[in-house]
Amino acid sequence: MVILFGEPGVGKLFIALDIACCIATGGAWQWLPVKQGSVFYIAGEGHAGISQRLKAWSIHRGMVPEKLFVSNTVVALTESEAVQSIIRVIKKMVKEHGQLALIMID
Numbered sequence: 078m079v080i081l082f083g084e085p086g087v088g089k090l091f092i093a094l095d096i097a098c099c100i101a102t103g104g105a106w107q108w109l110p111v112k113q114g115s116v117f118y119i120a121g122e123g124h125a126g127i128s129q130r131l132k133a134w135s136i137h138r139g140m141v142p143e144k145l146f147v148s149n150t151v152v153a154l155t156e157s158e159a160v161q162s163i164i165r166v167i168k169k170m171v172k173e174h175g176q177l178a179l180i181m182i183d
Contacts (some may be wrong), residue, residue, distance in 0.1 A: 114178025
């Protein structure tokens with residue numbers, strides 16, 4: 078488990094997306110090899126702009142993170158029903174795509 082912590086606007090989301098995309102594509106992260114696998118990115122605050130950031134990453138790297146799955150809604154992790162819902166989604170993803178290499182919560 079890892080926590081990215083810092084002031085707003087310092088690039089935490091960009092680092093998190095870069096890690097997620099590198100694992101999803103099998104591309105090196107910061108010149109370090111990664112083990113490729115499916116990634117589930119539970120988007121929070123940055124949900125609105127995530128598609129543009131992923132497009133920019135794909136253009137810059139010349140590859141598309143096809144094994145990266147991004148939630149399409151904000152998840153209130155303080156609410157029991159929302160947590161149960163996301164658990165069901167994760168279990169479904171595992172059935173469809175195999176064991177997830179990373180679950181990232183923004």
